[in-house]
Amino acid sequence: MTLLEVKDLRKYYAIRRGLLQRRVGEVRAVDGVSFQIARGETLSLVGESGCGKTTVSRCIMRALDATSGEIRFAPGDAPPVDLVTLPRSRLRSVRRHMQMIFQDPHASLNPRMTVGDIIAEPLLVNNVGTAADRRDRVLQLLELVKLPRAAYSRFPHAFSGGQRQRVGIARALALDPKLIVADEPVSALDVSVQAQIVNLLLELQDRLGLSYLFVAHDLSVVKHMSDRVAVMYVGRIVEVAPTRRLFSKPRHPYTEALLSAVPKPDPRLRSERIVLQGEVADPADPPPGCAFHPRCPYAVDRCRVEVPELIETGDGHMARCHRVQELTLSGVG
Amino acid sequence: MSGALLSVQDLVVHFHQDEGILRALEGVSFEVHRGRTLGLVGESGCGKSVTARSILRIVDRPGRIVSGRINLDGRRGEPPIDLTALPANSRRMRAIRGGRIGLVFQEPMTSLSVNYTVGNQIAEVVREHQGLSRAAAHARAIELLRDVGIPRPERRVDEYPFQLSGGLRQRVMIAVALAGDPDILIADEPTTALDVTTQAQILNLMRRLQREKNLALILITHDMGVIAEMADEVAVMYLGRIVERGPVDQIFHAPRHPYTRLLLRSIPSVLAEPRTPLATISGSVPHPYQRPSGCPFHPRCPDHIPATCEAAMPAETATADGGCVRCYAAEHT
Numbered sequence: 005m006t007l008l009e010v011k012d013l014r015k016y017y018a019i020r021r022g023l024l025q026r027r028v029g030e031v032r033a034v035d036g037v038s039f040q041i042a043r044g045e046t047l048s049l050v051g052e053s054g055c056g057k058t059t060v061s062r063c064i065m066r067a068l069d070a071t072s073g074e075i076r077f078a079p080g081d082a083p084p085v086d087l088v089t090l091p092r093s094r095l096r097s098v099r100r101h102m103q104m105i106f107q108d109p110h111a112s113l114n115p116r117m118t119v120g121d122i123i124a125e126p127l128l129v130n131n132v133g134t135a136a137d138r139r140d141r142v143l144q145l146l147e148l149v150k151l152p153r154a155a156y157s158r159f160p161h162a163f164s165g166g167q168r169q170r171v172g173i174a175r176a177l178a179l180d181p182k183l184i185v186a187d188e189p190v191s192a193l194d195v196s197v198q199a200q201i202v203n204l205l206l207e208l209q210d211r212l213g214l215s216y217l218f219v220a221h222d223l224s225v226v227k228h229m230s231d232r233v234a235v236m237y238v239g240r241i242v243e244v245a246p247t248r249r250l251f252s253k254p255r256h257p258y259t260e261a262l263l264s265a266v267p268k269p270d271p272r273l274r275s276e277r278i279v280l281q282g283e284v285a286d287p288a289d290p291p292p293g294c295a296f297h298p299r300c301p302y303a304v305d306r307c308r309v310e311v312p313e314l315i316e317t318g319d320g321h322m323a324r325c326h327r328v329q330e331l332t333l334s335g336v337g
Numbered sequence: 338m339s340g341a342l343l344s345v346q347d348l349v350v351h352f353h354q355d356e357g358i359l360r361a362l363e364g365v366s367f368e369v370h371r372g373r374t375l376g377l378v379g380e381s382g383c384g385k386s387v388t389a390r391s392i393l394r395i396v397d398r399p400g401r402i403v404s405g406r407i408n409l410d411g412r413r414g415e416p417p418i419d420l421t422a423l424p425a426n427s428r429r430m431r432a433i434r435g436g437r438i439g440l441v442f443q444e445p446m447t448s449l450s451v452n453y454t455v456g457n458q459i460a461e462v463v464r465e466h467q468g469l470s471r472a473a474a475h476a477r478a479i480e481l482l483r484d485v486g487i488p489r490p491e492r493r494v495d496e497y498p499f500q501l502s503g504g505l506r507q508r509v510m511i512a513v514a515l516a517g518d519p520d521i522l523i524a525d526e527p528t529t530a531l532d533v534t535t536q537a538q539i540l541n542l543m544r545r546l547q548r549e550k551n552l553a554l555i556l557i558t559h560d561m562g563v564i565a566e567m568a569d570e571v572a573v574m575y576l577g578r579i580v581e582r583g584p585v586d587q588i589f590h591a592p593r594h595p596y597t598r599l600l601l602r603s604i605p606s607v608l609a610e611p612r613t614p615l616a617t618i619s620g621s622v623p624h625p626y627q628r629p630s631g632c633p634f635h636p637r638c639p640d641h642i643p644a645t646c647e648a649a650m651p652a653e654t655a656t657a658d659g660g661c662v663r664c665y666a667a668e669h670t
Binding site for chain 2: 046053090164166167195196197198203206228229261262264267269279280283284332
């Protein structure tokens with residue numbers, strides 16, 4: 005069952021110049037993104053900086069207003085609401101079903117509040133229960149994220165990065181949400197701690213039936229976390245597929261290059277990598293045709309003029325490439 | 338092994354602070370050879386960056402080299418120099434810093450000056466270390482920019498760092514590091530801030546430059562994938578000590594220290610099955626002020642031998658392949 009459906013989402017920023025601030029162009033940060041997330045599913049949005057993955061997540065959280073498109077969210081049995089057009093007055097009642105986990109556990113916790121108060125805050129804001137109820141709920145949440153009860157009355161600075169990330173997770177779970185949007189939740193953590201948080205997120209999903217939208221640049225973590233993966237390049241999804249398929253049989257040349265570029269933790273696998281030339285295109289001035297064509301080793305004339313559509317190749321695998329049917333690309337694992 | 342270009346012996350670095358003594362390095366030894374790459378790997382607080390800064394004698398106050406030697410091989414048959422014996426601001430040390438040993442940092446935006454053009458910053462190093470004229474240094478700067486793969490170096494040379502992308506800035510940083518024509522390049526997390534396709538470009542660049550110039554490379558990173566791709570020899574650090582050192586293949590395929598073994602198992606990999614939990618190391622890296630007694634890894638170690646491991650730090654035991662390990666449990670196996 006679909007929990008979240010994003011349809012043709014666009015977020016444009018005007019470029020203004022001169023004394024009169026005339027609009028001289030626009031940056032298409034997100035340019036027609038569509039995907040769905042089922043209940044209990046993890047979809048990862050991956051891509052390099054500036055690809056628009058964080059903008060998508062911020063539009064879903066309504067931290068940004070989308071330029072156009074639909075974000076249909078169905079947390080209960082009622083018909084889905086469109087978060088793009090939902091009036092702000094109704095936002096709070098919907099938003100309790102979607103919560104966010106941030107990258108930096110140091111910056112996202114108020115240093116002047118105790119851990120108990122931090123986790124209880126969403127309950128307080130939404131007028132949930134009595135003070136005693138809230139205390140019980142917080143203790144239950146501490147146990148859920150495997151923090152000691154004693155953490156309740158302590159301040160964030162007394163905790164390590166990994167423990168602080170657990171506090172952030174407990175706070176996100178306080179209102180029993182259906183969807184967790186996690187933006188790079190483990191990239192600031194040490195390797196050994198990162199593993200603990202990845203495992204915790206997997207376990208919480210199984211226990212609570214959560215859906216995750218996981219925004220990340222690290223394909224290794226993404227492989228461990230996801231049911232499906234969507235790869236973004238310059239504001240568009242270029243490929244989406246179930247995780248194993250995307251990694252082992254990529255259908256878009258950009259995905260192939262990304263996978264090839266990831267350092268493999270085995271010195272016996274050193275090999276010639278596909279090293280892309282040049283840099284990610286400027287979303288304010290994207291190349292004509294397929295935005296990836298200037299860097300694509302397989303580009304032909306058609307790629308330089310015509311924007312490719314997302315083409316379904318079977319089993320939920322889609323790629324935005326004119327040559328999707330003729331190319332055989334290599335993956336990993 | 339003889340013929341080392343740089344040999345660090347039993348280096349101890351302490352930070353005397355109001356709260357007490359922070360023992361950043363507690364006896365670190367390794368050698369670096371021409372044309373070879375030593376990977377220094379470990380989690381935050383292990384001392385890998387302090388090691389680099391000690392070699393260059395740029396340890397921040399109140400850090401201080403307490404004991405140990407850093408022997409740099411003399412050029413043209415001169416006797417080796419012990420860098421710990423040179424005043425940090427002496428003429429000789431300044432000539433070595435940038436002249437014999439180049440440094441590449443993680444974040445080029447903070448280590449390049451915003452007020453000078455790229456060309457001026459490279460030319461300054463060229464003039465200081467090679468005594469070239471202004472015009473010759475400018476020409477050399479263009480040549481170095483071309484060397485590090487910057488397109489249209491004649492134009493880029495007059496640009497400022499903020500006008501460049503992250504990948505190009507890191508290339509400029511490498512050009513600055515090479516401007517003094519060093520024998521040794523120390524790269525401290527050189528690709529951590531970069532996207533994966535840019536990372537692949539920079540790693541390729543460093544490999545090519547190393548080959549062309551027969552550089553000794555000290556590569557500092559927390560990323561086991563980067564180590565596996567780049568290093569000939571690996572030193573794994575934990576709380577101020579090298580716990581295991583050896584050829585890269587041995588470290589990845591037959592690790593001896595429990596920490597190395599667990600660290601390798603806990604890293605997410607693109608080769609893994611989707612949605613599989615990671616192996617974890619219990620707890621987290623202790624704060625350096627709360628260093629556990631004996632082997633500092635013992636509270637987290639699955640092979641912990643009661644009464645032995647907490648009593649005293651195990652000595653460095655040489656291994657057959659020229660490496661070493663510090664572990665009581667490893668000696669018995």
